[in-house]
Amino acid sequence: xxxxxxxxxxxxxxxxxxxxxxxxxxxxxxxxxxxxxxxxxxxxxxxxxxxxxxxxxxxxxxxxxxxxxxxxxxxxxxxxxxxxxxxxxxxxxxxxxxxxxxxxxxxxxxxxxxxxxxxxxxxxxxxxxxxxxxxxxxxxxxxxxxxxxxxxxxxxxxxxxxxxxxxxxxxxxxxxxxxxxxxxxxxxxxxxxxxxxxxxxxxxxxxxxxxxxxxxxxxxxxxxxxxxxxxxxxxxxxxxxxxxxxxxxxxxxxxxxxxxxxxxxxxxxxxxxxxxxxxxxxxxxxxxxxxxxxxxxxxxxxxxxxxxxxxxxxxxxxxxxxx
Amino acid sequence: xxxxxxxxxxxxxxxxxxxxxxxxxxxxxxxxxxxxxxxxxxxxxxxxxxxxxxxxxxxxxxxxxxxxxxxxxxxxxxxxxxxxxxxxxxxxxxxxxxxxxxxxxxxxxxxxxxxxxxxxxxxxxxxxxxxxxxxxxxxxxxxxxxxxxxxxxxxxxxxxxxxxxxxxxxxxxxxxxxxxxxxxxxxxxxxxxxxxxxxxxxxxxxxxxxxxxxxxxxxxxxxxxxxxxxxxxxxxxxxxxxxxxxxxxxxxxxxxxxxxxxxxxxxxxxxxxxxxxxxxxxxxxxxxxxxxxxxxxxxxxxxxxxxxxxxx
Numbered sequence: 001x002x003x004x005x006x007x008x009x010x011x012x013x014x015x016x017x018x019x020x021x022x023x024x025x026x027x028x029x030x031x032x033x034x035x036x037x038x039x040x041x042x043x044x045x046x047x048x049x050x051x052x053x054x055x056x057x058x059x060x061x062x063x064x065x066x067x068x069x070x071x072x073x074x075x076x077x078x079x080x081x082x083x084x085x086x087x088x089x090x091x092x093x094x095x096x097x098x099x100x101x102x103x104x105x106x107x108x109x110x111x112x113x114x115x116x117x118x119x120x121x122x123x124x125x126x127x128x129x130x131x132x133x134x135x136x137x138x139x140x141x142x143x144x145x146x147x148x149x150x151x152x153x154x155x156x157x158x159x160x161x162x163x164x165x166x167x168x169x170x171x172x173x174x175x176x177x178x179x180x181x182x183x184x185x186x187x188x189x190x191x192x193x194x195x196x197x198x199x200x201x202x203x204x205x206x207x208x209x210x211x212x213x214x215x216x217x218x219x220x221x222x223x224x225x226x227x228x229x230x231x232x233x234x235x236x237x238x239x240x241x242x243x244x245x246x247x248x249x250x251x252x253x254x255x256x257x258x259x260x261x262x263x264x265x266x267x268x269x270x271x272x273x274x275x276x277x278x279x280x281x282x283x284x285x286x287x288x289x290x291x292x293x294x295x296x297x298x299x300x301x302x303x304x305x306x307x308x309x310x311x312x313x314x315x316x317x318x319x320x321x322x323x
Numbered sequence: 324x325x326x327x328x329x330x331x332x333x334x335x336x337x338x339x340x341x342x343x344x345x346x347x348x349x350x351x352x353x354x355x356x357x358x359x360x361x362x363x364x365x366x367x368x369x370x371x372x373x374x375x376x377x378x379x380x381x382x383x384x385x386x387x388x389x390x391x392x393x394x395x396x397x398x399x400x401x402x403x404x405x406x407x408x409x410x411x412x413x414x415x416x417x418x419x420x421x422x423x424x425x426x427x428x429x430x431x432x433x434x435x436x437x438x439x440x441x442x443x444x445x446x447x448x449x450x451x452x453x454x455x456x457x458x459x460x461x462x463x464x465x466x467x468x469x470x471x472x473x474x475x476x477x478x479x480x481x482x483x484x485x486x487x488x489x490x491x492x493x494x495x496x497x498x499x500x501x502x503x504x505x506x507x508x509x510x511x512x513x514x515x516x517x518x519x520x521x522x523x524x525x526x527x528x529x530x531x532x533x534x535x536x537x538x539x540x541x542x543x544x545x546x547x548x549x550x551x552x553x554x555x556x557x558x559x560x561x562x563x564x565x566x567x568x569x570x571x572x573x574x575x576x577x578x579x580x581x582x583x584x585x586x587x588x589x590x591x592x593x594x595x596x597x598x599x600x601x602x603x604x605x606x607x608x609x610x611x612x613x614x615x616x617x618x619x620x621x622x623x624x625x626x627x628x629x630x631x632x633x634x635x
Binding site for chain 1: 461465468469470472476480484488563570571574575576577590594597598602605609612613616620
């Protein structure tokens with residue numbers, strides 16, 4: 001078990017080294033870092049001073065080690081465009097992304113499991129059929145088109161909800177939440193639904209398939225023979241036995257939600273980290289780009305590490321195998 | 324006289340006419356419709372310059388006076404422009420034809436890049452095994468845990484940053500192709516490697532080895548043709564994903580520039596006019612994109628079932 005953990009940790013460190021090398025080369029080889037910081041018309045002395053400050057005359061390996069050192073302390077430099085420390089900018093925007101991901105995870109879980117159980121039990125009813133066929137359409141529609149359609153229907157046409165932005169935030173120190181006011185909820189509903197649809201269909205299909213399988217097993221037949229109520233059979237026995245694979249998939253899909261949040265945030269101009277990255281690319285704001293790159297890498301490394309370790313804890317074969 | 328069996332005696336075409344795949348195709352209405360629509364899109368892409376009523380890139384054919392006209396069948400429409408015009412007075416039907424052409428070209432190129440990388444690495448690691456195999460497959464595993472679209476967005480962003488500003492738009496299309504291609508090679512590599520492992524243990528490969536053929540020749544001549552079946556399915560489904568990825572990048576303003584718009588760029592441009600009620604500028608490219616992706620996906624699903632009866 002220890003060897004397994006050590007191997008996985010070594011692998012994660014390798015991934016982070018590669019990603020940080022990319023981030024470092026972005027920082028060093030895109031444009032002239034000095035020009036990016038002070039503009040074209042700075043004096044020669046000012047330029048030399050900044051070169052010295054950044055240590056741009058040191059050998060590349062020395063610069064790389066210093067870059068990693070700074071990174072480990074959460075120092076990603078100063079944004080070229082906004083002129084603020086990047087770590088602050090990310091921390092400011094992280095709550096928006098996390099709240100969006102959280103709300104859409106809840107939507108996709110609740111709706112996905114309920115609809116999955118229903119379609120798994122009432123396989124041939126017309127409601128099941130229409131749920132399934134509309135889920136097929138949902139899966140093949142690109143995320144941004146779903147977003148545009150929702151904006152057109154609910155913001156432009158019906159004028160029920162705001163079309164973009166994050167309104168009604170309430171401060172808790174550095175965490176600004178939009179989950180405590182009506183205005184905040186009104187602005188989070190559309191982006192959260194857009195983001196949740198893809199995961200929702202995946203969960204729905206998974207739960208449905210698992211339910212159909214479990215319903216065939218002997219213990220369900222025995223439960224029925226014991227005269228238990230339909231509800232007790234469906235939810236107490238069948239659903240509970242489908243949850244293990246569902247939980248695994250959900251764990252893996254948090255990464256997917258973060259990924260698609262880049263698109264959703266841009267469609268709805270939701271001020272999160274994904275929108276920040278897209279804007280940074282537009283202005284070649286390298287410090288933000290490399291910080292976001294490292295942030296995403298850390299996120300996926302941690303998710304994978306946790307899932308791997310959970311698997312190993314559950315399944316002894318992985319522990320002794322070649323993992 | 325002749326003792327050849329019919330299958331050896333007939334042409335490739337005749338064998339195809341007699342195959343299970345064609346039979347299953349003719350019995351699946353959804354596959355036929357999907358293939359038909361996909362074919363129409365590909366033909367429209369090929370002959371866009373001939374089919375389009377106007378050339379949207381020729382300034383002499385565009386007049387700002389014709390800007391923002393609704394479709395000819397809607398109220399206030401102009402019969403010269405069947406699907407209306409955009410803000411610059413370009414005919415929507417023509418821009419969609421040219422845009423669809425670009426979307427399909429980028430999608431195909433990206434899939435070919437991913438397929439080329441993946442199949443090459445997959446065959447080599449499956450056949451050689453050892454450290455090379457272990458390293459390549461670990462990289463593929465790590466990459467597979469990150470959603471393809473996120474990876475494409477990141478690679479595309481890095482690629483754009485490395486280009487000098489004045490040539491960024493000109494080379495955007497290649498950056499997009501490389502970004503999408505690099506984001507989907509692992510799937511091809513895994514499936515090819517799996518198929519190679521099965522094939523490599525068969526007798527014809529052993530015989531090829533015994534007569535002293537070099538490894539590269541065995542891989543190219545003998546393994547490659549025999550592992551292509553699953554790759555074909557993956558490539559068809561991958562085309563739909565690649566078209567979506569391109570459209571998404573372009574919609575985010577990170578892909579094909581508005582001067583030579585793809586479907587995604589058209590939707591992005593049209594989206595700005597949605598609030599002023601000019602729905603046709605974004606609706607028609609979006610419908611074209613959705614129909615294209617849906618039919619390619621449907622055809623790919625059928626192909627998967629037809630080529631792998633086990634999966635049914």
